[in-house]
Each structure stands twice: as C-alpha cells, then as structure tokens.
Amino acid sequence: MKPVFRNLDDGPQVLIRFDGQEISLPEGANLAAALLAAGISRFRGTMVSGASRGPFCMMGACYDCLVELDGVTRQACQMRVEAGMDLRSGGADV
Amino acid sequence: MYDLLIIGAGPAGMAAASTAAQHGLTVAVLDEQPAPGGQIYRGITETGPRRAVILGTDYLEGAALAEGLAASRADVIQGAAVWDICTGIPFTVTYSCNGAPAHLNARALILATGALERPVPIPGWTLPGVMTAGAGQILLKASGVLPENAVLAGSGPLLYLLAVQMARAGMPPLALVETQSRADLLRALPKLPRALRGWRTLLKGMGLLAELRRHGIRRYQGAKDLAVEGRDQAEALSFSVGGTRHRIVAGTILLHQGVVPNTQITRALRLDHLWHAGQRAFLPQTDDWGETSQPFLFVAGDGAGISGAKAAASAGRLVVLQAAHRLGRIDSLLLEEESTTDFRALSAERSVRPFLEAAYPVPASILKPADTTIVCRCEEVTAGQIRGWARAGAMGPNQLKAFGRPGMGPCQGRYCGLTTTELLAEVHGTTPATVGLARLRAPLKPVTLGELAALHPKDD
Numbered sequence: 001m002k003p004v005f006r007n008l009d010d011g012p013q014v015l016i017r018f019d020g021q022e023i024s025l026p027e028g029a030n031l032a033a034a035l036l037a038a039g040i041s042r043f044r045g046t047m048v049s050g051a052s053r054g055p056f057c058m059m060g061a062c063y064d065c066l067v068e069l070d071g072v073t074r075q076a077c078q079m080r081v082e083a084g085m086d087l088r089s090g091g092a093d094v
Numbered sequence: 095m096y097d098l099l100i101i102g103a104g105p106a107g108m109a110a111a112s113t114a115a116q117h118g119l120t121v122a123v124l125d126e127q128p129a130p131g132g133q134i135y136r137g138i139t140e141t142g143p144r145r146a147v148i149l150g151t152d153y154l155e156g157a158a159l160a161e162g163l164a165a166s167r168a169d170v171i172q173g174a175a176v177w178d179i180c181t182g183i184p185f186t187v188t189y190s191c192n193g194a195p196a197h198l199n200a201r202a203l204i205l206a207t208g209a210l211e212r213p214v215p216i217p218g219w220t221l222p223g224v225m226t227a228g229a230g231q232i233l234l235k236a237s238g239v240l241p242e243n244a245v246l247a248g249s250g251p252l253l254y255l256l257a258v259q260m261a262r263a264g265m266p267p268l269a270l271v272e273t274q275s276r277a278d279l280l281r282a283l284p285k286l287p288r289a290l291r292g293w294r295t296l297l298k299g300m301g302l303l304a305e306l307r308r309h310g311i312r313r314y315q316g317a318k319d320l321a322v323e324g325r326d327q328a329e330a331l332s333f334s335v336g337g338t339r340h341r342i343v344a345g346t347i348l349l350h351q352g353v354v355p356n357t358q359i360t361r362a363l364r365l366d367h368l369w370h371a372g373q374r375a376f377l378p379q380t381d382d383w384g385e386t387s388q389p390f391l392f393v394a395g396d397g398a399g400i401s402g403a404k405a406a407a408s409a410g411r412l413v414v415l416q417a418a419h420r421l422g423r424i425d426s427l428l429l430e431e432e433s434t435t436d437f438r439a440l441s442a443e444r445s446v447r448p449f450l451e452a453a454y455p456v457p458a459s460i461l462k463p464a465d466t467t468i469v470c471r472c473e474e475v476t477a478g479q480i481r482g483w484a485r486a487g488a489m490g491p492n493q494l495k496a497f498g499r500p501g502m503g504p505c506q507g508r509y510c511g512l513t514t515t516e517l518l519a520e521v522h523g524t525t526p527a528t529v530g531l532a533r534l535r536a537p538l539k540p541v542t543l544g545e546l547a548a549l550h551p552k553d554d
C-alpha cells in the first residue's frame with residue numbers, strides 16, 4: 001500500500017524539482033513533510049546496499065531523509081521549501 | 095561572554111532561560127529547530143486554532159513557557175546545531191547556523207537537549223514508510239501533515255496520545271498494536287500506590303484510553319514478533335497475539351517503545367554516566383540540582399533521565415537557581431525559598447515513572463533482536479554480525495570498530511548504540527552497565543570542510 005499523507009493546512013504553493021520531476025509544495029513548509037505529503041516516500045538509497053530510505057525521526061537525528069541540493073547533501077527534515085529548489089535523492093552518506 | 099548558555103529550547107531550556115533572565119543573568123539559548131518548543135511543544139509559536147484543538151490542552155501548556163522565553167531578555171538563536179563544546183571556565187560552544195559556524199562563551203552551561211525515541215529494531219524497520227511515533231507527532235505539530243491508513247505499534251502512553259490526536263484530526267490509525275500484556279500490568283500494580291502521587295498524569299492517561307475507545311480504534315495487546323513487510327516501501331505490519339498471526343495492510347507504520355535520554359553531548363564530554371535498569375538506558379550522573387561531574391555544567395529535562403515535560407520545566411528552573419547561586423548571584427536563603435515548589439513538583443512527576451516503566455516494558459526481542467534484523471541503520475549492520483564480532487572477541491562497543499562500522503555512520507549511534515550494548519552484554523553474559531556505550535568525538539553533527547575551515551584559529 002502506498003503511504004498517503006494529508007496536509008491539514010493550505011497555503012501558497014511553489015514549484016520545486018525532485019530528481020527532475022516538477023512538484024508543487026507549500027512555500028516555507030518543512031521540506032521532508034511536504035515531500036511526504038506530495039507522495040514521495042523514497043528520499044535516498046543507502047551507500048552499503050542501495051536500499052531505499054525515507055524520513056524516520058523528523059528531528060534531525062537519523063539521517064535517513066538525506067537529499068542533495070546544489071551538490072550539498074542535507075537533511076530534508078531540517079530544511080524549508082523554497083521556490084525553484086532543484087533536489088536530488090541523496091545517494092550517498094554525508 | 096554570557097553568564098549562562100543553554101542548549102535546547104524545549105520545556106527545560108525555555109523555563110531555564112526565563113528564570114535566568116529574571117535573576118539578572120545574561121543568557122543565550124541555542125536550538126537546532128527553527129522555533130522554540132522542543133519535542134513536546136514543537137511548533138507551539140506557530141500553531142493555529144484548528145491544530146490546537148487536535149493537539150489538546152497539554153500541548154497548549156507550552157505556550158506559557160514560550161511566551162516567558164519571548165518576554166525574557168535571553169538571546170534566543172534558533173536553527174543553531176551545536177557540534178562541539180570545550181569545557182573549562184569559560185565554556186566554548188560551537189554551532190552552525192545555516193551552514194555558517196560560530197561560537198559563544200559562557201561561565202556556566204546547561205544541557206537541555208531532551209530525549210530520542212528508543213530504537214525499535216524489528217524486521218523491516220528501515221523501509222520507507224516506517225517512522226517513529228514521535229516523527230508522526232512532529233509532522234502533525236510542525237507541519238499539519240498526517241498519514242492516512244497508518245498503524246501505530248509498540249508500547250507506551252505516547253502511542254495513545256498520537257492515536258487520539260490523529261482521530262481528532264479525522265484520520266484515526268487503522269489499529270494500535272501494543273507489545274505490553276496484562277501480565278505486565280499485573281507486575282506493575284505494586285508500584286501503583288507510589289505512582290498515585292502523580293495522579294494527574296495517571297488521570298490523563300485514563301482519559302486518553304477512554305477517548306480511544308470512543309473513537310472505536312482497534313487495539314491489540316500482548317503482540318509479539320512484529321515485522322514490517324514490503325520490498326521498497328512498508329506494505330503491512332504482521333504480528334502474533336496468543337498464537338494467532340495477524341497482518342494489517344498499511345503504508346505507514348509508526349513505532350514507539352518509549353524515549354531515552356539524548357546523551358550525545360554528555361558522552362562526548364566524557365562525563366560520568368549511570369545505567370538505569372528501569373529505563374534501560376544510560377543517564378549522565380548529576381547531583382540533586384542537575385550539576386554533572388564537570389563543575390558549572392548542568393543537565394536538565396529528559397536528557398538527565400526520562401520524567402516528562404512538567405518535570406523538565408521544573409528541572410530547568412532548578413538548575414538555573416543553583417547556577418545563579420554558584421556564580422554568586424543569589425544567596426542560599428533565596429535559593430531554598432525559590433526551589434521548594436519545583437523540587438516538590440519534580441518528585442511528584444518522577445513518582446509515576448517506575449509504574450509506567452513496569453507497565454510498558456520493552457520486549458526482550460526488541461532489546462536484543464533476532465540475528466537477521468538490522469541494528470545499525472546507517473551501516474546496515476545486523477544483530478547477527480554484532481553477536482558474531484562479540485564472540486570473536488569484541489568486549490565493548492569501541493572494539494567493534496576493529497570488525498565493522500556499527501555506530502560509525504552519520505547518526506553516530508543514536509539509533510543503534512543501546513541495542514549494540516544490550517547484544518554485547520547478552521553474548522558476554524554481563525550487564526549493559528559493564529559494557530557501556532561507544533566513545534564519541536566532536537563534531538557531534540556531520541559538518542562540511544567549509545564549516546571547519548571557517549573556524550580556522552586565525553579567524554578566532
């Protein structure tokens with residue numbers, strides 16, 4: 001079953017890209033929460049086996065929500081949505 | 095130079111900061127989240143009326159603490175992740191804010207960094223779609239986002255709270271799969287009389303259970319052999335109750351087995367720690383006031399031992415009073431006068447814990463998972479590998495590094511440290527206290543070379 005996350009609030013949306021796919025997300029929202037609500041569950045593959053991972057702790061502790069922005073690997077749960085972000089799923093470790 | 099630096103803006107840190115400012119201390123608060131509140135009061139300064147109804151009155155108690163912080167003269171720096179601390183007088187705390195490093199000095203330091211979810215290593219717990227119950231709460235509090243068709247699994251009062259909050263939001267979980275049994279409750283009963291001192295907490299728990307029933311949320315108790323099924327994504331939770339295997343199809347599975355103190359900083363500073371058998375976790379050793387083995391370094395809140403949000407706020411006020419006293423700002427008469435109420439409150443809050451610990455024990459199969467289960471999420475190390483390395487001669491977590499990389503990924507053992515210690519203790523027939531936890535080193539968070547370079551001594 002696909003996970004479905006629903007957003008209780010609504011606000012102005014902006015466009016971002018995730019692995020080339022254009023997605024509309026609420027501006028200023030927590031990035032990991034917004035991506036989940038947009039139907040994205042796989043944020044990265046692990047270094048060791050390439051296994052899929054997505055947000056686990058939402059508090060900056062587990063590093064499973066890594067994404068790449070402008071060549072820098074960062075924790076999506078510690079970022080906010082900004083218009084025009086060009087994100088890639090985090091392949092490797094930090 | 096500040097009189098006092100506080101790391102963490104949860105109930106402990108917020109209460110500490112406003113008390114410090116009231117007593118005329120110069121104080122700064124550093125917190126890595128974008129707004130104050132900590133874990134329980136996440137997003138408290140940004141919550142609209144609709145979300146307030148869903149989250150309940152307990153949550154709204156955080157508003158007073160946040161207002162106290164805002165009204166105080168404390169310098170509050172949000173989005174600041176602390177990754178290094180030099181002890182001594184003064185203390186130097188290094189943090190990064192938006193990728194830019196900086197440091198601050200202070201005469202006394204308070205660590206109010208709270209708790210982490212206890213790891214719940216079961217088959218499939220690394221799949222996308224599996225999150226901690228705390229993560230589910232953070233999604234709701236900070237973002238107003240909730241999963242549909244979720245299953246909540248594990249044990250502890252936080253699961254009831256989350257289930258009720260989800261139901262109030264119109265998205266009740268499919269089921270609550272609980273690992274504790276009636277036998278656990280019976281075993282906990284002798285601890286009930288003492289727990290009655292904290293009757294408010296108990297009453298709240300009963301209120302939550304009644305609300306769960308009203309919402310018709312399905313509960314399974316005494317569940318064993320929990321496993322998440324799925325290839326690239328969680329697809330179902332399976333478990334056994336009394337010999338019958340159940341399977342619930344769900345895309346989101348929220349796990350919980352209580353929370354444990356976040357000891358990253360106190361361990362990196364090589365402070366003394368104690369093993370708490372009831373909480374099955376390590377706590378930094380402190381005196382009654384929260385001062386550690388390092389003079390002028392204090393720990394307050396869940397980071398010093400799990401006692402909940404009310405206790406955290408009391409402890410936050412108490413450590414500041416003692417720090418002010420130690421810095422010569424208040425005399426012993428005032429110290430005693432100002433601290434009586436909070437000491438009493440703290441002791442009432444703590445009296446409930448032994449009952450809760452016994453009623454919601456962590457199952458042995460989760461403390462010491464089966465061989466094929468992944469323990470270290472970062473490096474994908476299984477319980478079987480750790481047992482093997484232990485049998486091959488690794489006595490403690492630091493020696494495991496000669497064999498593999500458990501605990502050496504970016505999370506620095508936050509979600510595998512306790513499990514690794516339990517497994518080593520099992521193989522060597524000893525206690526977790528003897529095995530201990532792995533040694534940690536700064537940086538406490540992965541930092542880029544650019545951040546390190548920006549701190550080059552010549553810029554100091």
Ligand SMILES: Cc1cc2nc3c(=O)[nH]c(=O)nc-3n(C[C@H](O)[C@H](O)[C@H](O)COP(=O)(O)OP(=O)(O)OC[C@H]3O[C@@H](n4cnc5c(N)ncnc54)[C@H](O)[C@@H]3O)c2cc1C
Nearest residue numbers: 102104105106125126132133134176207208228395396403
């Ligand atoms: C995910 C989660 C959800 C919880 N939800 C509830 C709940 O709904 N109800 C309840 O009663 N209890 C809840 N708890 C239990 C909780 O621990 C306490 O009730 C309460 O929040 C403890 O307060 P505190 O001030 O000790 O720490 P916290 O509230 O945890 O605050 C600690 C703060 O320190 C900051 N911090 C930590 N490390 C660093 C660092 N290196 N640099 C900078 N800042 C740092 C964190 O960002 C955080 O804001 C939850 C626990 C967790 C882990």
Ligand code: FES
Nearest residue numbers: 058062063065077
């Ligand atoms: S979800 Fe754990 S670090 Fe972001």
